[in-house]
Amino acid sequence: MKRIPVAVVGAGPAGLAASTELARLGHEVHCYERESVAGGMPRHCGHQGFGLLDLHRPLDGPAYAAELVRRARQAGVTLHTDHTLLSLDGKRMRFCSPEQGAFEIEADRILLALGARETPRPARLIDGIRSPAILTTGALQRFVTLQGRRPFRRAVVIGSDIVGFSAIMTCRHAGIEAAALLEEAPFLRVPSLLARGEEMLLGTHVYAGCDALSIEGERGRIEGVCFHWQGEERFIECDGVVFSGEFTPESALLRQSRLSWDPRNDSLPVTQGFGTPHPGIYTAGNLLRGALAAYKCHAEGIAAARSLHTGINRPPAEAIPIATPTLENLDWISPSLVDPTLPHPYLTRLRFRRPTRGTLLTLLNGREVMRSRINARPWQTVTLPWFGQEVKEGDRLELRFF
Ligand SMILES: Cc1cc2nc3c(=O)[nH]c(=O)nc-3n(C[C@H](O)[C@H](O)[C@H](O)COP(=O)(O)OP(=O)(O)OC[C@H]3O[C@@H](n4cnc5c(N)ncnc54)[C@H](O)[C@@H]3O)c2cc1C
Structure with missing residues (x-):
């Protein structure tokens, strides 16, 4: 079996940034990607909105993806496209590629950056007919950006987070009329100013609190x-x-791989240094918890690479889980573990599914060490500062809401 020093799986912004940084730090890096072209999700996003905060210039998705690939190659990363990770057993990975079929590789260090995917119609329990003209935003963008096709003429978009507005822009770009954007929750998942601006500028009506949705035909x-x-x-x-x-994180194969699991994020538990409870296995990007902007995933990739680099000769610490038994409304929490041997730049980041107001207590071994007021919309990330005390192996850390 082939043995390699560092394997990065997933060549989106997080995986490419991590690979480039690791190569610059002197590692031999192999980056594996299941698609035939590297670049991840931005490759499909034929609109502006990328690059400014990480590459310091405004780019559309495909140009941003191409620049990340160029940087990785220039740094010496070996990119293996058309390579799909099938399973992970410790540091042993099973891949499949058109040329080699199924085969195994063992890596000393692994960084997983598999991204996230949108929930398609079947999982959303929406009534009505089946049709090939029911797509996710990602699939629409593949039709429009990669294939230059217009799958329909007049669309209704369901879901009001930022990507729903990206779907409206894609429709407009492709000459598709975006008739309406419907949200089942009684609130919008983007700032209402943005939604109203879109309504005024693009003529797409936005409805929150839609009930009994059904696709007719x-x-x-x-x-x-x-x-x-x-x-x-x-x-x-x-x-x-x-x-x-x-x-939802692209984590199904990891769940089957007998790794530790954090059901709150539907992914691997992760420390503030992007390490998992499994020595030598790191993660970064949307795989951690669902979608954030590309520049944030890019930054996580770099941070994870540096952490992997400095952690190579360090024995793994027993990480402390951050318990959240009373946070029923929690969408995700990241990091979800604290490694007591690493610096604590912040405690953790949280996002809630519904508008959330109240007080959040941080308890260390049952004792209150911090009290924070929360007034969060579903699109807002709440960042809790570090409470200023050291933690050690065996401590108990809990966030309690009231
Ligand atoms: C429609 C849409 C519009 C967006 N618009 C913007 C925007 O304007 N600005 C912005 O900043 N962000 C935007 N985003 C978000 C941004 O694209 C993502 O947050 C970012 O790409 C995430 O990076 P990532 O590396 O974590 O994951 P991804 O980009 O998803 O990359 C993950 C990679 O892993 C590969 N992979 C997955 N499973 C396997 C496997 N088993 N084996 C091998 N490879 C695998 C995938 O093929 C993929 O290439 C948008 C997202 C969408 C869906």
């Missing part, structure tokens, strides 16, 4: 979307539906 041809809104039944004509957002 016959024999796979969509005629419209029916829903209840403010006590009335509404029908919006369209021939395509785009489901946006509700990202």
Whole structure:
């Protein structure tokens, strides 16, 4: 079996940034990607909104992805495209590629950056017909950006997070009329100013609090979307539906690989140094918890690479889990473990599923060490500062909400 020093799996912004940084730090890095072209999600996003905060110039998604690939190659990273990770057993990875079929590699250090994916229609329990014109934003962008195709003429977008607005921009770019954006929750998942601006500028009506959504039509041809809104039944004509957002980490294969699991994030537990409870296995990017902006995943990739580099000769510490038994509304928490041997730049970041107001206590071994007021919208990340005390192996750390 082939043995390599450092394997990075996933060549999106997090994996490419990590690979480049590791190569610059002197490691021999092999980066594996299941698609035939590296670059991750931004490759499909044919709109601006990338690059400014990490590469210091405004770029569209494909140009941003190409620049990250160029930097990785220039740093000496070996990129293996068309390589899909099938399973992980300790440091032993099983891959599949068109040329080699299934084969195994053993790596001394592994950094996983598999990203996240949108929840498709079947998992969203929306009533109505089946049709090939029901897509996720990612699939719509693949049609439009990579294949230059227009899958429908008039669309309804379901889901109001930032990616739903990206779907509207993609529709506009492709000459598709975005008739409406529907949100089932009673609140929007982006700042309402952005939604209202979009409504005014692009003429797409935004409805929050939609109930009893159903995709209407016959024999796979969509005629419209029916829903209840403010006590009335509404029908919006369209021939395509785009489901946006509700990202879940691309973690199914890791769950089957007998690794430790954090059900709050549906992913591996991770420390502030991007280490997992498994020595030598690190993670970064959207795999940790669902979607954030690309520049944040890029920054996580670099931080994870540095942590892997400095941790090579350090024995793994017993990390302390951050318990959250009373945070029922929690969408994700990252990091979810504290490594007592690493510096503590902040305690942790949290996101909630619904608007959340109250007081959050930080308890160390049952004693209150910090009290924070929370007033968070579902699109806001709450960052808790470090409470200023050392923690050691065996301590108990809990966040309690009231
Ligand atoms: C529609 C849309 C619009 C967006 N617009 C913006 C924007 O304007 N600005 C912005 O900053 N961000 C935007 N984002 C978010 C941004 O693209 C992501 O946050 C970022 O790409 C995440 O980086 P990542 O490296 O964690 O994951 P990804 O970019 O998803 O990369 C993960 C990589 O891992 C590979 N992979 C997965 N599983 C395997 C496996 N088993 N074996 C091998 N390889 C595997 C995938 O093929 C992929 O290439 C948008 C996202 C979407 C969906």
